[in-house]
Amino acid sequence: MxxxxxxxxxxxxxxxxxxxxxxxxxxxxxxxxxxxxxxxxxxxxxxxxxxxxxxxxxxxxxxxxxxxxxxxxxxxxxxxxxxxxxxxxxxxxxxxxxxxxxxxxxxxxxxxxxxxxxxxxxxxxxxxxxxxxxxxxxxxxxxxxxxxxxxxINACKAQTLNIPVELPGVEQAVGTSEVAIHQQRSRQAVFDAVLRYARQRYEQPREGCENRTPEVEETDFNNEYILTFHVSDLCREVLKDEEQSLWCDFVELWWGDCNDMRRERLEFTFHYTPTDDGYLLTGSLTGKFGSGVYKPRTSGYMDMEPDFEEDFLIPYVNRFQQDLKRYLERP
Incomplete structure (x- = not known):
């Protein structure tokens, strides 16, 4: 041993x-x-x-x-x-x-x-x-x-909005020459115009989106400096490739309209900053989706990011900004 x-x-x-x-x-x-x-x-x-x-x-x-x-x-x-x-x-x-x-x-x-x-x-x-x-x-x-x-870390932040709006100038005589004086719009007038555009865009019936009644709803009436609103019950707005199920196709053959495509919810925030030739709208757009079979609560919606960010949400945000800019710059 x-x-x-x-x-x-x-x-x-x-x-x-x-x-x-x-x-x-x-x-x-x-x-x-x-x-x-x-x-x-x-x-x-x-x-x-x-x-x-x-x-x-x-x-x-x-x-x-x-x-x-x-x-x-x-x-x-x-x-x-x-x-x-x-x-x-x-x-x-x-x-x-x-x-x-x-x-x-x-x-x-x-x-x-x-x-x-x-x-x-x-x-x-x-x-x-x-x-x-x-x-x-x-x-x-x-x-x-x-x-x-x-x-x-917080990778699903809302998409940023940045929309410079240039207003048409009005020729006015100053001294011996004429200069273009840009008209100015108040913050409230701009916010009202944004809401009008949103209602025209989202509250109209859309073919293939039966049984959906999207409505633009303001979420903060007490803040005159920020415009916030959301639209729920949308269909094929961002997620363009959505299709209803075969079960819904069968139901329509016998009983009428059916739609079980995922519901979409868009949440907007806008800030107004006047500029020399118009104003700048900045803010955010958050895209969410929920069940198409039943109308979910607000907490029942899920973020479109990151799964639908590259193919759907980012292109949609770019189009939305261009469309809103054209609308706001109309004479």
Whole structure:
């Protein structure tokens, strides 16, 4: 036996392979308990006002542990602001360590796992109350002994509107010469014109869109500086390739009109800025879609971005801006 001692002692000094992984599937109860402690740590630090632990779950056949955190808001803009603010707060409070380093290495320390066998995933809850908003996520993991991240932060923002409107000039005599004096329109007159155009464009019956009654509705009557309105129950406005189902085709053969194409909802915001030769309209257009079988609540609509952004929404926004500009510049 004495001859074995040197061999045993030697084993203690052989470094473990840096990429060796251990099976984590036997410690589920332990990880759940530690997840609750992680939440207590967030709360004690004040970070729990921004983040909530959803769950710790195994992945890759028990070889990796994921910690799912959600932001305490469902609004993408607010979520992005909170997440960015947390970066500054954590860095200041944790001795210069970044937000991602602090969240991640606290996680692996609590869970007592090798750093290379975990990841932290931060999500924005969906407004519907179930699932996550695909427009926001932030993943943190370690690779090659360094923190790695992948982010999609508020990627589904509304499309930007920017419409310069030049008004026709009126020739007037000034001294001994004639100059073009550009007529000016008030903010309210411009907003009224935009609403008239929207009603003409969206509230008219459209062939193939039976049983849909879109209506332009203002959403803030108390703000004279910003025009906001939405149009719901649209059909084939942005999503031009929509077709009704074969079931609807069958229904029309026997019972009359049928339409189960996805409903569309457009949300607009406009700001008015006067210029020397007219005015500038800036703002945003958000495209959403919902069920074609039943009329969804406002929260039941989903963003067209990113799935329909490139092929449908961006070309539509470009056309809309050109059409509205021509309408507003008419004499």
């Amino acid at each position: 004495k001859q074995l001692y040197p061999i045993v002692l030697l084993l203690f000094f052989i470094p473990l392979q840096p990429h060796a992984q251990v099976y984590l599937g036997d410690d589920t109860n332990f990880f759940n308990k530690k997840a609750r402690l992680y939440q207590r740590w967030l709360d004690a630090k004040g970070y729990g006002q921004v983040l909530k632990v959803d769950e710790a779950k195994l992945a890759k056949n028990g070889m990796e542990l994921e910690l799912w955190l959600s932001l305490r808001t469902t609004d993408p803009d607010e979520g992005a602001a909170l997440w960015n603010e947390l970066q500054q707060t954590l860095t200041e409070q944790e001795g210069g360590k970044s937000r991602d380093e602090t969240l991640y290495y606290t996680f692996v320390r609590f869970m007592e796992i090798p750093p290379a066998q975990g990841n932290v995933q931060v999500y924005l809850p969906a407004k519907s109350g179930s699932g996550y908003n695909p427009c926001f996520y932030h993943w943190i993991w370690e690779e090659d002994n360094a923190i790695q991240t992948k982010s999609r």
